[in-house]
Amino acid sequence: MIRFESVAFRYPGAARPALRDVTLTLPEASFTVVYGPSGAGKSTLLRSLNGLVPHFSGGTVSGRIEVAGLDPVRVGPERMCWQVGFVFQDPEAQFVMDRVEDEIAFALENAALPVPEMRERVAEVLDLLGLMELRRRSLASLSGGEKQRVAIAAALALRPGILVLDEPTSQLDPESAEDVLQALTRLNAGAGLTIVLAEHRLERVLSFAHRLIHIPAGGTEVLCGSPRDVLAQTPLVPPVTALGKALGWSPLPVTVAEGQPFARRAAAKLEGARVPVDEHTGGEASGYLQVEALEAGYGTRPVLRGVSLNLVPGEVVVLMGRNGSGKSTLLKALVGLVRPQEGHILLQGHDTRGVPVAELCRQIAYLPQDPNALLFADTVAEELAITLRNHGISTQHAPLAPEELLARLGLSDKADAYPRDLSVGERQRVALAAIMVTRPDVVLLDEPTRGLDYEAKGKLLALIRSWRAQRLAVLLVTHDVELAAAAADRVVMMEDGRIVAEGSAHSILGEDSAHAPRDDSTGAQSFAPQTVQLFPRRGWLTVDEALAHLAVPVNLAAEPPA
Numbered sequence: 001m002i003r004f005e006s007v008a009f010r011y012p013g014a015a016r017p018a019l020r021d022v023t024l025t026l027p028e029a030s031f032t033v034v035y036g037p038s039g040a041g042k043s044t045l046l047r048s049l050n051g052l053v054p055h056f057s058g059g060t061v062s063g064r065i066e067v068a069g070l071d072p073v074r075v076g077p078e079r080m081c082w083q084v085g086f087v088f089q090d091p092e093a094q095f096v097m098d099r100v101e102d103e104i105a106f107a108l109e110n111a112a113l114p115v116p117e118m119r120e121r122v123a124e125v126l127d128l129l130g131l132m133e134l135r136r137r138s139l140a141s142l143s144g145g146e147k148q149r150v151a152i153a154a155a156l157a158l159r160p161g162i163l164v165l166d167e168p169t170s171q172l173d174p175e176s177a178e179d180v181l182q183a184l185t186r187l188n189a190g191a192g193l194t195i196v197l198a199e200h201r202l203e204r205v206l207s208f209a210h211r212l213i214h215i216p217a218g219g220t221e222v223l224c225g226s227p228r229d230v231l232a233q234t235p236l237v238p239p240v241t242a243l244g245k246a247l248g249w250s251p252l253p254v255t256v257a258e259g260q261p262f263a264r265r266a267a268a269k270l271e272g273a274r275v276p277v278d279e280h281t282g283g284e285a286s287g288y289l290q291v292e293a294l295e296a297g298y299g300t301r302p303v304l305r306g307v308s309l310n311l312v313p314g315e316v317v318v319l320m321g322r323n324g325s326g327k328s329t330l331l332k333a334l335v336g337l338v339r340p341q342e343g344h345i346l347l348q349g350h351d352t353r354g355v356p357v358a359e360l361c362r363q364i365a366y367l368p369q370d371p372n373a374l375l376f377a378d379t380v381a382e383e384l385a386i387t388l389r390n391h392g393i394s395t396q397h398a399p400l401a402p403e404e405l406l407a408r409l410g411l412s413d414k415a416d417a418y419p420r421d422l423s424v425g426e427r428q429r430v431a432l433a434a435i436m437v438t439r440p441d442v443v444l445l446d447e448p449t450r451g452l453d454y455e456a457k458g459k460l461l462a463l464i465r466s467w468r469a470q471r472l473a474v475l476l477v478t479h480d481v482e483l484a485a486a487a488a489d490r491v492v493m494m495e496d497g498r499i500v501a502e503g504s505a506h507s508i509l510g511e512d513s514a515h516a517p518r519d520d521s522t523g524a525q526s527f528a529p530q531t532v533q534l535f536p537r538r539g540w541l542t543v544d545e546a547l548a549h550l551a552v553p554v555n556l557a558a559e560p561p562a
Contacts, residue, residue, distance in 0.1 A: 305496075
């Protein structure tokens with residue numbers, strides 16, 4: 001049992017409370033998803049469950065918190081770790097050992113458990129999470145999904161009754177995310193484990209959730225209830241629910257399975273409207289940035305194998321594929337952080353081999369997965385000023401006014417904030433502003449929606465479209481299929497270091513595409529947007545495309561779906 005009664009919390013020196021007047025109850029063995037805008041207090045809420053807030057963070061708490069019969073504020077993390085397992089947003093940040101089984105045993109060793117019991121518990125969680133074959137593997141050699149499962153196993157080794165996870169799928173491809181969520185579901189249903197999980201991509205997790213907590217910005221009331229009840233009261237919802245609201249579907253669907261009967265009957269009223277599939281794959285001979293038969297990697301091990309790709313002005317290219325397929329390595333090669341072993345990279349027709357990274361970055365903006373790698377200054381505004389100074393540009397002569405750029409990213413009120421005190425999503429946007437303030441000709445973004453809520457993602461999408469209108473070349477790496485569907489002119493699929501498919505967004509992400517990756521166990525398409533799943537063979541990728549053809553709202557409330 002988890003209970004909050006009128007809980008408020010303020011970090012040291014903060015002008016506003018991170019949580020205010022939170023009252024909610026979560027029953028034992030429930031699966032709860034927490035969502036809300038970036039910086040609204042989701043991570044603070046999670047960390048209050050095991051006493052990290054306030055014992056690690058400092059700050060002041062009022063109200064009452066009860067978790068498994070204990071008060072985390074009074075007893076602290078040392079006692080709560082036996083009741084609450086915690087998995088952070090970046091699993092690698094909590095790893096301290098080199099091998100899988102050593103990492104899982106680490107907490108048990110610190111607890112001074114007898115060796116036979118440690119071995120029993122390690123074997124138990126390895127088996128529970130399907131990690132037995134990986135027990136002697138190096139953590140560095142694992143995929144993102146495997147690392148996430150190891151982090152969960154390490155948290156479960158102490159046999160807590162509650163498992164708390166902060167955006168556990170944010171860095172995972174759709175199939176790896178599904179593997180992790182299925183493992184959590186087995187723990188919840190089979191072992192009675194209480195799950196509390198923060199996530200921005202609701203479309204991934206709502207089918208598993210019993211309860212939903214919405215933490216709004218600005219201190220308005222926290223909502224806690226069934227997913228359907230909570231989503232009915234909030235404007236930022238996954239595509240299937242957005243369609244349900246727009247078309248008057250009742251009961252309001254929160255998963256694709258719930259929305260499909262409504263969608264079939266709405267589509268049956270049409271005579272076959274379909275978006276024509278554009279097979280255009282980009283300017284093959286006119287690339288501003290060209291990759292030719294590239295082989296590159298780390299040491300003598302090639303990661304990229306024969307990759308050829310052109311980026312042209314005024315086009316958004318989305319790069320997708322499983323974790324470990326080589327997407328991030330390709331971006332690093334384009335800015336000189338990974339040097340070619342074979343092949344060529346041409347920038348405006350000139351080979352970039354031997355060109356310093358700093359010089360390449362004058363024309364190519366690169367946002368890595370970890371925004372912390374770009375944050376050095378004491379304030380958000382200074383981050384942008386440093387970039388301008390490094391390029392020999394004064395703030396007054398910036399191609400993009402820093403204040404305007406911060407406003408477009410929803411960061412105007414953070415200009416004087418210390419960047420590393422911000423939430424992950426806010427840090428992501430600060431780093432994006434820092435690389436874009438010089439208005440480069442090419443933009444490389446590696447998982448830019450990590451930590452972004454629906455509203456912030458909408459602002460990013462508007463920004464990407466404005467770059468396209470300004471004739472910038474944009475290469476976007478993402479696992480977010482909904483963003484890809486809305487943003488992409490061209491989609492490139494990678495697998496095992498090679499490009500295996502390339503074409504328009506409709507031809508690659510469409511339900512009847514031969515290129516769309518499928519789940520080997522079910523045949524389902526792991527990279528299909530929700531709109532495609534609802535309206536197969538229509539060619540619609542986004543909610544806007546569907547509503548353009550379903551222009552007359554169809555109220556099906558009086559007629560329950562078959």
